[in-house]
Amino acid sequence: MAGDRRNEIIEILDCDLAARPQAAPGIDALLPHVLRASRTPGALLVEFDLQVEPMLAAFVEAERLCCAGIGWEIELDTAVRLRITAADTQIDAIERLWQAST
Numbered sequence: 809m810a811g812d813r814r815n816e817i818i819e820i821l822d823c824d825l826a827a828r829p830q831a832a833p834g835i836d837a838l839l840p841h842v843l844r845a846s847r848t849p850g851a852l853l854v855e856f857d858l859q860v861e862p863m864l865a866a867f868v869e870a871e872r873l874c875c876a877g878i879g880w881e882i883e884l885d886t887a888v889r890l891r892i893t894a895a896d897t898q899i900d901a902i903e904r905l906w907q908a909s910t
Contacts, residue, residue: 813904814905816901817901817902817904817905820897820898820900820901821875821878821894821898821901821902822875822877822898823874823875824874824875824876825874826874827873827874828870828871828873828874829870829873832866832867832869832870833863833866833867833870834867835867835905835906837863837867838854838856838860838863838864838867839906841856841857841859841860841863842854842855842856842906843855843856843857843887845903845906845907847899847903850893850894850896850899851879851891851892851893851899852891852892852899852902852903852906853889853890853891853892854889854890854892854906855887855888855889855890856887856888856889856890857887857888858884858886858887858888860888861882861884861888864882864888864890865882868880868881868882868890877894878892878893878894878898878902879891879892879893879894880892881893
């Protein structure tokens with residue numbers, strides 16, 4: 809993703825990137841493992857294979873530090889699902905980050 813586009817999205821998300829641990833996995837590390845992404849009112853759901861759960865847990869922990877105003881929840885059943893809850897404009901921006909996978 810182009811740097812300007814990513815910076816615009818980070819601004820919309822109101823994230824403090826300095827609070828994010830540098831060693832934590834980012835979206836780019838998770839993209840190859842996305843099975844599907846879908847939208848519900850007020851949330852984006854991103855589904856992964858179960859094997860990705862440890863990496864996803866580290867990602868969520870880091871996102872909770874830098875993007876504290878956004879909800880980051882992991883749901884486990886037959887797959888691993890990341891539920892991201894935020895304002896509609898923020899969900900729109902987050903969805904663009906995950907679009908490379910769908």
